[in-house]
Amino acid sequence: MNLEKFQQSMYELIVETSTNLPKDVRRAVKAAAVRENAGTSAAMSLATITNNIQMADENISPICQDTGMPTFKVKTPVGVNQLQIKEAIYEAMIEATKNGKLRPNSVDSLTGENSGNNLGAGTPVIKFEQWEKDYIDARLILKGGGCENKNIQYSLPCELEGLGKAGRDLDGIRKCIMHSVYQAQGQGCSAGFIGVGIGGDRTTGYELAKEQLFRRVDDVNPNESLRQLEEYVMKHANELGIGTMGFGGETTLLGCKIGVINRLPASFFVSVAYNCWAFRRLGVQIDPTTGEIQEWFYQDGEEIVFDAPQQEETKSESRTFTLTAPITEEQIRELKVGDVVKISGRMYTGRDAIHKYLMDHDAPVDLNGQVIYHCGPVMLKDEQGEWHVKAAGPTTSIREEPYQGDIMKKFGIRAVIGKGGMGPKTLAALKEHGGVYLNAIGGAAQYYADCIKSVDGVDLMNFGIPEAMWHLQVEDFTAVVTMDSHGNSLHEHVDKSSLEKLSQFKEPVFS
Ligand SMILES: O=C(O)C[C@H](O)C(=O)O
Numbered sequence: 001m002n003l004e005k006f007q008q009s010m011y012e013l014i015v016e017t018s019t020n021l022p023k024d025v026r027r028a029v030k031a032a033a034v035r036e037n038a039g040t041s042a043a044m045s046l047a048t049i050t051n052n053i054q055m056a057d058e059n060i061s062p063i064c065q066d067t068g069m070p071t072f073k074v075k076t077p078v079g080v081n082q083l084q085i086k087e088a089i090y091e092a093m094i095e096a097t098k099n100g101k102l103r104p105n106s107v108d109s110l111t112g113e114n115s116g117n118n119l120g121a122g123t124p125v126i127k128f129e130q131w132e133k134d135y136i137d138a139r140l141i142l143k144g145g146g147c148e149n150k151n152i153q154y155s156l157p158c159e160l161e162g163l164g165k166a167g168r169d170l171d172g173i174r175k176c177i178m179h180s181v182y183q184a185q186g187q188g189c190s191a192g193f194i195g196v197g198i199g200g201d202r203t204t205g206y207e208l209a210k211e212q213l214f215r216r217v218d219d220v221n222p223n224e225s226l227r228q229l230e231e232y233v234m235k236h237a238n239e240l241g242i243g244t245m246g247f248g249g250e251t252t253l254l255g256c257k258i259g260v261i262n263r264l265p266a267s268f269f270v271s272v273a274y275n276c277w278a279f280r281r282l283g284v285q286i287d288p289t290t291g292e293i294q295e296w297f298y299q300d301g302e303e304i305v306f307d308a309p310q311q312e313e314t315k316s317e318s319r320t321f322t323l324t325a326p327i328t329e330e331q332i333r334e335l336k337v338g339d340v341v342k343i344s345g346r347m348y349t350g351r352d353a354i355h356k357y358l359m360d361h362d363a364p365v366d367l368n369g370q371v372i373y374h375c376g377p378v379m380l381k382d383e384q385g386e387w388h389v390k391a392a393g394p395t396t397s398i399r400e401e402p403y404q405g406d407i408m409k410k411f412g413i414r415a416v417i418g419k420g421g422m423g424p425k426t427l428a429a430l431k432e433h434g435g436v437y438l439n440a441i442g443g444a445a446q447y448y449a450d451c452i453k454s455v456d457g458v459d460l461m462n463f464g465i466p467e468a469m470w471h472l473q474v475e476d477f478t479a480v481v482t483m484d485s486h487g488n489s490l491h492e493h494v495d496k497s498s499l500e501k502l503s504q505f506k507e508p509v510f511s
């Protein structure tokens with residue numbers, strides 16, 4: 001095999017997967033955008049999402065800054081050297097990271113050190129299979145950490161909030177799947193796609209669930225019971241009202257694929273892999289002699305054009321405020337859940353490592369009246385040593401729940417921006433201190449990168465690029481107030497109302 005060419009093909013597969021959302025996924029997103037009512041938060045978020053998808057195409061830059069756990073599935077004809085393939089994939093990963101197509105995402109679990117090139121123990125994941133065909137089939141999925149955190153595994157029988165007892169039968173499985181969508185709320189950047197694995201052990205159950213994510217969104221399950229179940233879930237999960245980013249709305253789920261394998265008599269697992277709307281997976285057919293790409297998978301069909309939203313659709317029903325840091329308590333107290341905020345001026349990124357650090361250290365900058373953005377961007381340094389933002393959407397905020405309230409009070413921070421919302425501890429601190437939580441659109445990494453006009457500095461680089469504290473100069477960075485300083489939380493509200501809706505699906509359906 002021409003290894004140089006093969007490595008180039010793997011590089012193309014990585015770049016395309018990170019930057020070019022597959023057509024079957026685009027069709028599902030488009031259908032969701034069409035369903036939402038103009039002027040609602042869901043419609044506006046979907047407009048941002050579709051805009052972001054197109055920006056990623058044009059910029060050839062990551063759709064989302066979290067380029068995920070690279071998982072390759074490679075089928076090779078007998079005689080092809082899999083060791084060489086592995087080596088070529090490693091090289092292609094290094095190059096894609098260097099060129100800002102992947103974020104350095106491989107972190108030592110004990111020391112916290114980022115390897116910087118996406119290689120490390122267990123990264124990337126490469127699964128090989130041998131087959132009788134005469135070509136190589138290489139597929140890649142880039143599944144982000146936020147949606148990965150929303151995966152869930154049920155052991156039947158069990159008791160489920162809202163749904164009661166789930167037994168060891170098809171109806172018990174139905175309940176688990178409905179519950180899995182409920183428990184994800186907006187935190188995995190809904191509307192999402194789920195892959196479900198029935199049976200196996202804890203490991204093979206999850207593997208089967210992830211395997212389902214390689215199926216086309218629009219395929220039809222050949223197993224009649226599973227086909228019916230997939231259809232049922234698609235219809236009814238969308239009645240939960242969680243909606244895009246958990247803002248409420250018509251579409252909560254974009255795809256549901258279910259597979260089944262045998263189990264042990266004692267075990268009965270239902271494993272669910274949740275994937276965000278930024279469902280990045282592609283595949284190629286490769287000639288094993290030349291190493292060249294012969295065909296792309298998931299990319300058939302017409303070009304999908306997302307219509308630019310009409311004037312009345314972009315006109316929000318909400319009040320709009322403009323803020324520039326330092327922000328006063330008075331300005332914050334004026335904001336209510338549902339308001340749109342446009343931020344200009346300075347903001348600082350801070351995510352997991354920074355929040356832990358700030359608990360018992362001084363801040364490297366004065367944070368009084370400032371804005372913290374839960375974000376781990378993709379950054380590139382030019383020849384002059386200047387940093388440039390390549391992708392910069394929000395990360396899931398709930399992970400900072402143990403720290404956030406204390407840190408806001410300790411340093412006088414007035415606003416935090418993230419996604420998916422935070423819990424009661426933060427809500428209480430916002431009320432006491434005069435703070436606000438702003439929800440940005442998860443995955444819209446190109447859209448937000450465009451709002452960042454310059455990088456003015458960076459602290460705590462020892463935490464690695466995604467975890468460092470970046471000083472950003474922004475213009476019209478738009479987010480929605482979802483938790484205010486008066487004790488109101490849209491997240492709490494949507495959680496409650498979706499749980500009520502979930503309980504409507506308590507009665508047996510598949511008996
Ligand atoms: O790590 C990130 O940047 C985001 C993550 O995928 C998340 O959804 O929280």
Ligand code: SF4
Nearest residue numbers: 064144146189276443
């Ligand atoms: S930020 Fe959202 S869109 Fe990006 S990887 Fe995480 S869950 Fe997916």
